[in-house]
Amino acid sequence: MAKVSWILKDADNHELDYAHIGPPFLLAGDQLLQRLRNLTVRALPSGTLFPQELSQYDPWVLREALHNAIAHQDYGRHGRITVVEFPDRVLITNVGDFLPGTIRTVIEQDAPQELYRNPMLADAMVELNLIDTQGGGIKRMFETQRRRSFPLPDYDLSGSDRVQVTIPGRILDERYTRLLMQQPDLSLTQVILLDRIQKGLPISRDEHQQLKKQRLVEGRFPHLIVSAAMARATGETARHIRESGFEKQYYLDLILKLVRQHGPVARKEVDALLLPKLPERLSEEQKLRKVQNLMQELRRAGRIERIGTLEGARWILRAAAEDSTKGGSIAGD
Numbered sequence: 409m410a411k412v413s414w415i416l417k418d419a420d421n422h423e424l425d426y427a428h429i430g431p432p433f434l435l436a437g438d439q440l441l442q443r444l445r446n447l448t449v450r451a452l453p454s455g456t457l458f459p460q461e462l463s464q465y466d467p468w469v470l471r472e473a474l475h476n477a478i479a480h481q482d483y484g485r486h487g488r489i490t491v492v493e494f495p496d497r498v499l500i501t502n503v504g505d506f507l508p509g510t511i512r513t514v515i516e517q518d519a520p521q522e523l524y525r526n527p528m529l530a531d532a533m534v535e536l537n538l539i540d541t542q543g544g545g546i547k548r549m550f551e552t553q554r555r556r557s558f559p560l561p562d563y564d565l566s567g568s569d570r571v572q573v574t575i576p577g578r579i580l581d582e583r584y585t586r587l588l589m590q591q592p593d594l595s596l597t598q599v600i601l602l603d604r605i606q607k608g609l610p611i612s613r614d615e616h617q618q619l620k621k622q623r624l625v626e627g628r629f630p631h632l633i634v635s636a637a638m639a640r641a642t643g644e645t646a647r648h649i650r651e652s653g654f655e656k657q658y659y660l661d662l663i664l665k666l667v668r669q670h671g672p673v674a675r676k677e678v679d680a681l682l683l684p685k686l687p688e689r690l691s692e693e694q695k696l697r698k699v700q701n702l703m704q705e706l707r708r709a710g711r712i713e714r715i716g717t718l719e720g721a722r723w724i725l726r727a728a729a730e731d732s733t734k735g736g737s738i739a740g741d
Contacts, residue, residue, distance in 0.1 A: 410481070412436050412474070412489045414443050419495050433478045434536060437471040444470070444493055449578065462556065464577035465498065469552050472545045473561070473573050475538045477502035479530045480571070487570075496578040506565045512615075514546045515597055550596055560603045598624065605632050631690065659685070659702050664725070667712055672722035678703065 412433070416425040427443060429436050448461050477489045482504030492499040507523055508514050524530040533539045540548065546561075553560050559576040594602070601611050601619055610630055611619075619625040625632045659682055666681055667673055679699055686695045703723070706712045714721045 410483055410486075410488070412440070412478070412491060414440060414491045414493065416443075416493050434533075434538065436478065437474055437538070440474055440491060441467055441470065444498065447577075465575060466552050466556060469549050469561075469575060470498065472539070472549055473498075473500050473575060475533060476545060477571070477573075479533050479539055480504060480507065480525050482525060485569075496576070498575045498577065499572060500575070501570055501572045503570055505568055506563075506571045510565070511546070511563050511600070512597060515550065515600065547596070550600060554596070554599060559607065560600055562604070562607070562609065598622070631694075656702070660706060663702060663706060664711060667723055667725045671724045672715060674720075674722050675699075675703075678723070 410431065410433075412429040414427045414429065415423060417423055429439050444465065446463050446465050446467075449464055450461055474489075474491065477500050481487070481489055481502045485503045487503035489503075490499075490501045492501075504525060507525060508517075530539065539545055550560050553576075558579060562574040562576070564572040564574070598619070601615055602624060604611055605625060611632075613629060616625065616629050616632065619632075662681060662685070663678060666678065670677070679696065682699050682702070683692075683695050686698055690698065703712070707714070710726055712723050713726050714723055716722050
């Protein structure tokens with residue numbers, strides 16, 4: 409028998425409680441809301457000095473996400489609809505592929521969906537006002553989260569046999585999120601893509617090209633950040649510098665200065681100096697590879713050389729390079 413399973417988990421993914429909700433599914437939304445904790449959080453609205461208390465989740469958004477899962481579940485696979493509640497998000501999963509194909513299609517189309525997996529069930533839920541009559545429920549979910557200045561829903565459509573939607577219940581970066589959501593010149597589609605970039609989630613190459621053409625993002629795909637212009641518009645210039653990093657010459661000069669004043673130095677000393685200054689968007693592995701590339705560039709240019717065995721290798725300034733670089737940078741490399 410088809411069921412909706414509610415599971416409560418802590419931040420470490422340990423199960424704390426669970427319940428199963430059976431038919432009639434017309435009552436599932438209310439029963440689910442009674443289970444969810446939906447705590448009160450504080451946010452600072454634009455133009456005021458006083459915090460505002462908001463619920464973690466908008467009840468309509470939760471109901472719409474659950475009702476969509478019920479209406480579009482592939483019941484022939486005998487799977488369950490699952491609702492997993494974490495301290496900072498709710499994850500809803502239903503079995504079956506996403507018929508519109510992409511979220512962008514749903515957001516940008518102005519007409520109801522042409523194909524339903526369970527047409528009789530969907531029609532009944534429309535008649536009872538449980539799902540949007542014009543097929544714009546998902547779009548309204550995004551607009552509601554945007555209006556509340558909360559991060560937008562995240563749809564994971566990577567699996568061909570299931571649809572997962574995460575409803576965030578915490579503002580990860582309140583100032584940035586609020587300002588981004590309130591930019592009047594940005595379309596909902598643009599806000600959704602920029603929201604994914606800020607969360608470190610992937611976007612497609614085509615979507616990247618569109619944002620790049622509009623000068624909204626920088627960086628090499630897939631490691632993207634919002635552009636300098638967008639950072640200025642949202643008041644996040646310092647964050648932009650932390651994420652984009654400095655010019656390569658800056659890092660080369662730092663390595664040379666370290667080797668010149670404190671050489672011979674071990675690689676771990678170079679890492680300790682450079683890693684905190686590299687772009688925040690890079691992973692730890694990417695940062696280490698970046699340092700390696702910088703040191704190899706200096707070695708090939710004849711600026712530094714390695715002494716000792718490979719395991720205990722240390723780096724020194726080459727004698728010929730010492731005279732040519734004293735007191736200055738290595739501009740021109």
